[in-house]
Amino acid sequence: MNRMKKINKLIWVAGLIVLTFTGCTHNFEEINTNPDRPDKIDQPKLLLGGVIKNISYLALSRGTAAVLGDYYVDQYVSMFNDAFNNTQTKEFYYDGRDVQDMINLAEEQNQPHIQGMGLIIKSFMFQQMTDAFGDFPYTEALKGKTDEVFTPRYDTQEDIYADLQVQLEKANELLSQNSVEDIGSYDNLYGGDILKWRKFANSLRLRLLMRISGKTDVSPKVMEMLHQPDKYPLMVNNDDNALFSYSDDLQSSWSPLYTASQEKYDGTEFMSTTMEMHFKAMNDPRMKVYFSPTVKGVENGEFIYAAVPNCIRDADESAYNGGDSYNSRKGYIFVPQKIDVKYASPTVAQGILLTYAEVQFNLAEAREKGIISVGDAGTYYKNGIIASFDYWASRIPANFIEMKSMTNPPTEVFEAADVIPDPAYYEQEKVAYTGTQAEKLEKIGVQKWIALYLCGIEGWSEWRRTGFPKEISVIPPNGLPSSSNINEWPRRIPYPQNEQVYNVDQYQIAVGRQGADNLLTRVWWNK
Template structure:
């Protein structure tokens, strides 16, 4: 365990933009561990476990606040829901994704030297996983010349356009897929808390990630994503995809140190009740109420996502209440009173599993593609994919219902009732594109930054920007700005990227694949 802890610091510095004194020290100090002295398998566990914990932390700290799953209205110390976000935040996010990518590349290099093809393939999958989030948060980034400084290359890499970044990520996923196809053996299955060394499932994850990224840029006709999706579906032996929740890219924690989830030591007060509450937006999308305010029906996942505040009653009955994302400081105490909490009993467990991607997301992607005509089947097939997706999402969360203070059980009948309800009915939906997007949004609860990415891609769900969201001029951040360090050390390339993206280095310039950029002609 001590060895694993030490590995957490290996490769911490990523040379994405410029050389630093710390980087020089790591690479010249003889008393520091040299990443080349260890086995590729020694990097795998820190990448997997620490990576997914960073993933969980970002969904709690960033995604949920930006996308109105939660809002920190318990005081003025955290104002992300009002878009009070600055350079320190941008730097932290930038460094995190870059660091894990750099570590994946270390593992890739070592796996080639040590003839470990399984970890070579996995390293490419993880590289794309993290680089895709880096580009989706910031826009144009270095890719083709990134991380070369550790091998004596450039310290001022060029920024590739987001189109070029996506093309290179697709190429990396194709390379990984070909490596998986050679059926390499994962030498130490016990290290793999996600798939126990099952390379077929890693291959499915690689291609599910491929499908996610194809969907992300599907609004850009020049990417020809419909043809690629069709080719993948027509050749499942070459491009296997998730077939059920058993294939979910979910890391399992034993609960023993250091194999513990991100919030294992967090109590309910620090996790939710003193600050982060569920929002009106989430409650609106998951609860049906009558004209008198009586809550007559709710999404069966809601009682697993969250917990009612016992002090909030409607007509004498304990009910769900959401706080107001982006509310003013004057509104805050009223908005916060009685607001529902995140379900700490579910999330703050040492054994709480965490997902990079689910089968439900794959089915939502295919539902959207079929409805748009990008893949075969039309509306009838789109409906089947959609209902598969909703069912899979509910079934995934149903397994966690047992950990609620009041255990939550979800039956097949409950799922059927939900699919027939006004919240989720395919047949009753006037705008089926919106229906797919809204239910996909809800299914992405607690999966990294995915709901934030999807909102910028689709424009759904329809969010209300609060009167207190003054820090970005009432504009939900369209991207994170390049950190000041980057602007100082690689200014010419960063400025070229901003010119290409058509905006300033702020949180108002849309990323290339977003609905806003496409509709504005950028």
């Protein structure tokens, strides 16, 4: 892979781009007419579909988020240099403003269900932002239009997390109210199913509580939720997953992976050695879904999966395993239409916001650590693994089976049943829920990390919190020199440079409180 090819690709920092929801400079007010929507909307439900779609793009793991999670390899990104200050501020500012407008309109018009949905979406956005940056404009954010606050102060991450829990509890309460609101066709997440929105709210709250469980006692709040399932329903199966589904009717509704460039799929991103090691150690059939066999292997009628480590130099990568054709790209279920118009699908990839599998892994960890006293940790853990396998089996395109009759299929041919592991999978040493507490927690952490594939920055955030997988490192194997500009894996994303120009006083206060504005300063819950 040559350097110019990589420099020319757009750097997407999934945690970074979400800063743009805050709307904190005068510039934003000067460009506050969004060409993609009317200037005046008086029905909050008209904003719902758009904001859901936009957060789905955050969730659908783009290149840099997947590198931060050490799922993909991209040597330009894993240099971990000043490119991480790039942002798409102007475009994403509209999204945060639309969410706030929707909340305000719903409250004014006494539409508690739409208001509750808005609070969940806003909480999801700010959870992503504070996890990426740490301290962040929150209380005074999104008030340029209503209160002329253009230089919002930065709230501490601790305070943001505390209020996000309040907002999610409020959302659950609003959604519990009896209300006649015609939402169904406007809701492209749950089709107007209010109970599923409540499950999303409470499952997101559980995520937040577990994320800060190393900093504060979350046991009373988690136990309260589990003891009152009618009041605080959680996701109970994959039907409850918070997933944005793309459609095949209009090009604007296609999955971004379907419309990706050939170059992006063929020559810029490969399976990481961390993923390869864990998949092969467990003989995990998800490997053939997440990644494709090597081009050279397919040409020779063999299905070989091989990976590349992050943070190696360009010259070393171009020769690793023999070169690009000897390394595994993203799974063929994600192949762009420009490569294979017949087997590419505009709908297979989904925007994964939060899943039942994640809920089960959170409960497994909570039970193992004694945060909760109900349920069985091993059962929660296995439920999470099964849910992950079932989800990915459900994403296999139906026409993949046609490739079995081909003499030279373009990839390893499999169908949904081939993704479900044999019962022996759960009995092997690296998977079975046995060993010391430390070993069990590592198993939970690794399986959760695998299940968080294509879930934005969540895999990276969980690695920062738990340390699993413990193999993630800027030091390449086999004595190869590192190309990374930092000596350990990133712990946060630096603030965008425009904050140093337009909100400099508040920026300096935040940096003085939190620590140096670089990739290695840890956010509050990671300290």
